[in-house]
Amino acid sequence: MAAPLTLLLIVAVTIRAVLFRSSLAELIPERVEVVSPLNAWKRVVEGLALLDLGVSPYAGDVFHEVSPLSIPLNESNPSIHPSIMADALTAVALYLAVKDYNKTVFRKQKYALEAERYPLDCLELIRTPKEMYYIPLKVAMFYLLNPFTILSCVAKSTCGLNNAVIALFILCTVKGSSLMSAIFLALATYQSIYPLTLFAPALLYLLQRLYIPVNWQRSSFWLFTTQYTFMYLGSLCVMVCLSFFLLSSWDFLSSVYGFILSVPDLTPNIGLFWYFFAEMFEHFRLFFICVFQINVFFYTIPLSIKLKEHPIFLIFMQIAIISIFKSYPTVGDIALYMAFLPAWNHLYRFLRNIFLVSVVLLACSALFPVLWHLWIYAGSANSNFYYAITLLFNVAQILLVSDYFYAYLRREHHLTHGLYLKRKDGSEATLVLK
């Protein structure tokens, strides 16, 4: 399997290298869909220049990146841009993680089959090694060849780095290394806060791996939870302090995290925040910021309860929710969770709106630049047009994610209750989500 992956990497790097040299390389970094104030390369360059001059990069309102992470960017050799390397790294990490995860899934399924826990008519739901064989490669392909990733990479957006860190975190979690997992999770949190919600699924997965049941009365549960929390908070602390010692000021706290949480920059993007807060009366702002931000974190609790047996699916859901509801989303964030879609290939028969949703997503992607043109260049449309498409795009994403969620639950339901459900009177039953 290493050969196809290498080939894929070569193809992906070639595409990116070609685009870097084409005239698009100047156009794409200007697109608001691709870069946000948080991860625009232009801003990173500006921040590093300020740093070189001995000025705090957080002076002014340009740079919102945590500094130690971007310093290696400065010294990197421009022949292969770090964003290309980050993409390749993400793909490899996802590839390995999904491969390992599939092994676990298959082993579990085997035990369940041996224990005859599945109803007899569910045999067609059983996953075969043949169909699972290419999934890791498909995941890597979905990430590397996704136009969203390519755009994000050509824009040199640092979103690729965030994705790489999250992918490494997933890899370490799947491999069961709790220390590395905690460190990478802390790193991701340190970059953009929101990955904080991945703490729950990671903990659940590691617990599951160690055969510790989630039980409030068990001391082993508390012991491990404390241990993991401590590792996570400890590494987070180290990183924050490192940032402090680097610039010997706490400026970065307000400039990075304050910027993410209080959303002062209302440049249009594909998210839901900008229009809403641009239109709102100032005195409601604080309240709605709280509502919008809590919204991102809130789903963790119900989803963790519902999916506590399936932490990797929970990670997928959380990443998707973050990339939909975060304050400055870009297409690069979407690419990360879309890479996981091949891993849920077996849910295909239970998906109901996938075609509709994918068409809407495609149409919206085509309409973004058109409406942007009409609004900004032609001056004939206005922000309402653009926001309408943003809304539609996000609704489609939400439908996509909830469709997968429904399909996953439904498959699990069938695996315990049999595929062909009967009503009490013996007629064929249908599952209805109300």
Next chain:
Amino acid sequence: MGLLSDPNRRRALTKLLTRLNAPICVMCYLAGVAWFMGLAFEPFTLRTYMSENAMGSTMVEERFPAGERALATGREFAAHKKKVGGMPVDWLVKTMQSRGLEVFTQSFTRKLPFPDENKERYMVRGTNVYGILRAPRAPRTEALVLSAPCSEGNNNNQAVGLLLGLAQYFRSQIHWAKDIIFLVNEHDLIGMQAWLEGYHHTNTTGGDWSPLQGRGGSIQAALSLELSSDVITSLDLVLEGLNGQLPNLDLANLFYAFCQKIGVLCTIQGKLQRNDWDTTSGYSHAAQTMMLMVLKQASGRPWGDHGLFLRYHIEAASIRGINSFRQYKTDTTTIGRLLEGMYRKLNNLLERLHQSYFFYLMPSLSRFVSIGYYMPAFGLLAVILLLRVSFHLWDNRGFYFYLTPSSPGVLSILTPVVISHMTGVALYTLPILSQEMAVQHFPVSETEAVVLTAIAIYTAGLALPHNTHRLLQGEGTEEGWRVLKLVALLYLAVLLGCTALINFSLGFILALSLVPIAAFITPHTPKALSAAIMVLLSPGCTLLYCVFVFQELQETPVSLQDGWMLFLSVISQGILDHALYGSLVYPLLALLIYPCWLLLWNILFWK
């Protein structure tokens, strides 16, 4: 949410949609066309009204007295133009300076990709002269433009005369809060392009011009004046700009309001307004006016010198004096008063014109149809494509059959898509690249070579070996063409939707011709008949019909022979517009619409 999650309700819906698909599609098409035709019916349209408060009333006292003197200046200009054999730069500079303007010149050169036979130009070299009247009452952050072209022969001399007359008169007034730039541009749009790019420090199409030495503030509005006779019978307002962009409706309202006040006959598309909307002839008059606007907008080319201003977010229109055989004549003084009034009102603007509509069609100068009214006509056509998608998707075998892993390989779909697009790229690039070779081998001029190459590639696309997937996959399968059709339908729907947003008229005309074939083409229809229909409804033929219809609507019908020559010149103009000003119609047709049509052609000959 019931429809999205309840399988029973869904089944009912899909059953309805698959069973009644064809009738619903036909109904939608007819309804779309009927809706569009209904737009010109007066009770369905809105009366125009001034939305911008700063221009609310026409309470301006126009006092421009010097029409005769302006005409004399115009004659003097004509004499100097004849003597120099082009733009009399020195005379213009001197005259403008003597009228108290800050005068600057800009020289430009431009080599066209191939000779323009309509205007007989290839290597263009010219000079723009402009004078700035600095605003006495404000910090000079904003400007207005009045332009007049310096045309070949005896055209537009009166326009330059009136421009200079107005400059002299405006200089003596103290109301001006915005700089007023008086521009005389040579070589019509090429000069305008050079001046605008120089003014805004951009270079989008690779021209060569000297930088501007003097600037005013940011330009708020511009009028371009075309006047070729001493007296006129009516004034025609031209709105359509590059890529079908229109200025804010308030600019048209302003023109209309002053025409009413001063008592000048005003027309749009050269058509007077009629009051008998309830008669057949009255309705057909309005419909003709609107269809002329649709055709002009769909062409995507600037129909006056104002057309390029719109790209820079500047509201602009051309005002064209027409001298026909009517009794009632208007003299230059009156036109000067009209322009004075309009500039006084524009001078009052506190912000850019934005209150009124940007998307509209006008069946007459006092009536308009806004985007909310005309979009449903397009929507009804576009929904047919989606209905057909659902039909092919749910083709009585359960949901999403064609997307299961057992559906035909990606390669068999990808090959026709790639081949079609390669043909499109050839159509886009080859005509200009290969003109030299064509001229060497065939007895044609460069322009003819370009146009004929384009037509040749267009026709050759039909004969391409479209069934290449058979080499890769053996026989083409039943599923194969269905998936290809699904792709083509979705592609066309997104493409037309985007086009209609930017340029409604173009999107609508393309939808009129492409939607029926996209909806009903299958490999099982009678081959010869379907092929004939497809060719007749192809984008190229649509363009040919548009040429004839346009001539018919303008009341200058042409014979088949002349129509064909006109068709050829329209193609060359389209390519030139793209190369010179960045009009998007030619690349859109060549790179996207034509390949999409080829996909449908491919389905017809699927084996």
